[in-house]
Amino acid sequence: AQKITQTQPGMFVQEKEAVTLDCTYDTSDPSYGLFWYKQPSSGEMIFLIYQGSYDQQNATEGRYSLNFQKARKSANLVISASQLGDSAMYFCAMRESMDSNYQLIWGAGTKLIIKP
Amino acid sequence: GAGVSQSPRYKVAKRGQDVALRCDPISGHVSLFWYQQALGQGPEFLTYFQNEAQLDKSGLPSDRFFAERPEGSVSTLKIQRTQQEDSAVYLCASSFLGVSYEQYFGPGTRLTVT
Numbered sequence: 001a002q003k004i005t006q007t008q009p010g011m012f013v014q015e016k017e018a019v020t021l022d023c024t025y026d027t028s029d030p031s032y033g034l035f036w037y038k039q040p041s042s043g044e045m046i047f048l049i050y051q052g053s054y055d056q057q058n059a060t061e062g063r064y065s066l067n068f069q070k071a072r073k074s075a076n077l078v079i080s081a082s083q084l085g086d087s088a089m090y091f092c093a094m095r096e097s098m099d100s101n102y103q104l105i106w107g108a109g110t111k112l113i114i115k116p
Numbered sequence: 117g118a119g120v121s122q123s124p125r126y127k128v129a130k131r132g133q134d135v136a137l138r139c140d141p142i143s144g145h146v147s148l149f150w151y152q153q154a155l156g157q158g159p160e161f162l163t164y165f166q167n168e169a170q171l172d173k174s175g176l177p178s179d180r181f182f183a184e185r186p187e188g189s190v191s192t193l194k195i196q197r198t199q200q201e202d203s204a205v206y207l208c209a210s211s212f213l214g215v216s217y218e219q220y221f222g223p224g225t226r227l228t229v230t
Contacts, residue, residue: 033215043205045159045221052216091158097215101172103149104209104219106158 003027004092006107013082014115020067021077021110023092029053031097034075035104036066040088048090051075087114118142120222122208128228129198137193137225141210148191149219150183151207159207165191166213198229 005024013019025034036048051059051066059066067076079086089111093104121140129135141148146166151159152175161175167188176183180199185191195202205226209219 031215035218037221042223043226044223045207045209047218047220050216050218093158095215101164101166102147102211102213102215102217103161103164103172104159106160109156109158 002107003105004094004107006092006110008110009108010111010113012113012115015084016081018078018080019082019086019112021079021090021092021112023075023077023107025073025075025092025094027073027094027096029096029098033095034066034068035093035095036064036075036077037091037093038086038088039091039109045091049077082114084114084116087112120208120210120220122206122222122225124225125223126226126228128230131199131229132197134194134196135198135227137195137206137208137227139191139193139208139210139222141189141191141208142220143189144212145210145220146213147211147219148185149209149211150191150193151209152177153205153207153224155204162193162206195227198227200229203227203229 032053034051038046049061065078089109091109092107148165150162153159164172165185180196182194205224207224208222211217211219
C-alpha cells in the first residue's frame with residue numbers, strides 16, 4: 001500500500017489565486033513528521049514546510065500553510081496568493097520515528113502550473 | 117555555510133562504463149541519504165549513512181551500485197558497468213538525526229547512459 005498519496009498529477013491555477021495540493025498518508029507510527037518540498041525545473045529539492053504528528057497547530061511559513069487533519073491522515077499544502085514562480089513539482093513526504101534511518105517516504109508529486 | 121553540493125551536475129556515460137558521483141553534505145550533518153529520481157517521479161531511496169557507517173543499503177538496485185562515506189563527510193556513489201536503466205537524477209541529502217529535521221538536498225547529478 002502507498003504510504004504517501006498525492007492524487008493530483010497536475011494542476012493549473014490562475015495567478016494570485018490560492019491553491020491546495022492534496023496529500024494523504026498511511027502510518028501506524030504515533031510519532032512522524034510530514035514535509036512538503038518544491039522542485040522547480042532546475043531540479044533542486046527545496047524544503048517548504050514541516051508538520052509534526054504531535055503539533056497542536058497547523059504549520060505556516062509565509063505564503064505556505066499546512067492543513068493537517070490527523071484523524072483523516074491528511075496533510076494538504078495551501079499556497080496563498082500564487083505567483084508565477086510557484087510553478088514547479090510539489091512533493092509530500094513523511095519520516096517515521098520507528099524507521100531508525102528516518103528516510104523520507106515520498107509521494108508521486110503534483111505538477112503545479114500558475115497561469116498569468 | 118554552504119549547502120549540499122554534488123558533482124558532476126551532468127554526466128553522460130556509455131553503456132558499460134563506471135561512474136562516480138560525489139556528494140559534499142552540510143558540515144555537522146550526521147545523516148546522509150542517496151536517492152534516485154526518474155523523470156516525472158518522486159525520489160526513491162537508495163542508501164543511508166549515519167556518519168561513516170552505511171546503515172541501510174536496501175534501496176540499491178543491484179550489486180553494480182556501491183556507496184561510501186569513509187570519513188563521515190563526503191560521500192561517493194559508484195555505479196559499475198552502467199546500463200541504460202541507470203539513467204536518472206541522483207540526489208544526495210543530509211540532515212541532523214531525528215524525525216523532525218528536514219533533509220537538505222543537493223542540486224543532483226543527471227546521469228544519462230547512452
